Amino acid sequence: xxxxxxxxxxxxxxxxxxxxxxxxxxxxxxxxxxxxxxxxxxxxxxxxxxxxxxxxxxxxxxxxxxxxxxxxxxxxxxxxxxxxxxxxxxxxxxxxxxxxxxxxxxxxxxxxxxxxxxxxxxxxxxxxxxxxxxxxxxxxxxxxxxxxxxxxxxxxx
Numbered sequence: 653x654x655x656x657x658x659x660x661x662x663x664x665x666x667x668x669x670x671x672x673x674x675x676x677x678x679x680x681x682x683x684x685x686x687x688x689x690x691x692x693x694x695x696x697x698x699x700x701x702x703x704x705x706x707x708x709x710x711x712x713x714x715x716x717x718x719x720x721x722x723x724x725x726x727x728x729x730x731x732x733x734x735x736x737x738x739x740x741x742x743x744x745x746x747x748x749x750x751x752x753x754x755x756x757x758x759x760x761x762x763x764x765x766x767x768x769x770x771x772x773x774x775x776x777x778x779x780x781x782x783x784x785x786x787x788x789x790x791x792x793x794x795x796x797x798x799x800x801x802x803x804x805x806x807x808x809x
Contacts, residue, residue: 663731
């Protein structure tokens, strides 16, 4: 099978990657670009550990072929902080203890960041819906929801 060359932007930086046409976006991000925040867990879109934003929408990168990112903007947790300063969402996750082991955290953050881009003042139910595809075995979700609510309030000021 002949490799393909893809051009897309990751965390604001233009990238050119040559890969197999069957490579997932997750494998390209982790293996080719050495970004470790999107995690390989279930590999079938059930856990949310691999969520990134693709043109501003939260996607399970394990289910997206890398070729689908051609010409697109990809954002991972590595690109959320600006100039070394944590995004308010990241800071509020820390302040609220909205993580424990951390395995789901980057996917969870990207899911709710995507929500906040589309809906800056989400309701509690909308937050729950946004994270419904993210599995967390440690937190019980309440701290995560509170961190998102705090962030929405902070960003709306």
